[in-house]
Amino acid sequence: MSAPRPTSADFPHHHRVTTRWTDNDCYGHVNNAIYYQYFDSVINAYLIAEGQLDIHRGDVVGFIVRSECDFFAPVAYPGEVDIGVAVVKLGNSSVTYETGLFKPGAPDACAVGRMVHVFVDTATQRPVAIPASIRAALAQLVRPG
Template sequence: MNPPQHLRGDYRHFQPITTRWHDNDIYGHVNNVTYYSYFDSAVNAYLIAEGGLDIHAGEVVGFVVSSSCDYFASIAFPDAIEVGLRVGKLGNSSVQYELAIFRAGEEQACAAGRFVHVFVERTSNRPVAIPDALRAALASLLSA
C-alpha cells in the first residue's frame, strides 16, 4: 500500500518559515519536534492576521489538545520552507488543522501533520463557541 500523497495543491494557505541554525540536530537535519513549532507558528500567524485573534488580551484562546506528524523527507537549515494549511473539520468550539511542510517551490511535502485546537475562555479555560471572525477565517480553509 502506498502512503497518501501530500501535494501543494491540496492546501489552501501557505506560511513561509525561516529555518534556523539551532533547528538542526546532531544528525544534521531539523529535529522532529521542531516541525510542531512550525505548525503552531503557521496556524497562529494565520489566526492573528486573518481571524483577528488577540493572543495577548483576547477573551478567547486556542489550546492544542491533540497532534501528530508523519515524516517523508528531511529538511535542514538553511532550507526555505512553507507550511501548507487547511481545515479538515470545523466544530462548535474546536478545529482540526491539516498541515504539511514543503521546501519552497516543491510540490511534494516533506512532512504532514494535524492538530486540534479547542477554543476556550481565557479566564475559565472552559470551551466556548469559536468567535465569528475566527470561524469565518477557518471556514475559508475547509478542505474540499
C-alpha cells in the same frame, strides 16, 4: 491501503518559514519536534492576521489538544520551508487542521501533520464556541470533500 500523501495544492494557505541554526539536531537536519513549532506558529499567525485572534488580551484562545506528524523527507538549516494549512473539520469549539511542510517549489510534502485546536475562555479555561471572526477565517481554509 493508505490515503495518498497530500500535495502543496491541497492546502489553501501557505506561509514560508526560514529555518534557524538551532533547528538542526546532531544528525544535521531539522529535529522532528521543531516541525510542530512551525505548524503552530503558522496557524496562529493566520488566526491573528485573518481572524483577529488576540493572544494577549482576548477573551478566547486556542489550545492544541492533539497533534501528530508523519515524516517523509528531512529538511535542514540553512533553508526555507513552505507550511501549508487546511481545515479538515470545523466544529463548534474545535478545529482540526492538516498541515504540510514542503521544500519551496516542491509538490510533495516532507511532512504532514494533524493538529486540533480547542477554543477556550481565557478566564475559565473551559471550551467555548469559536468566535465569528475566527470561524470566518477558518472557513476560508476548509478543504472540500
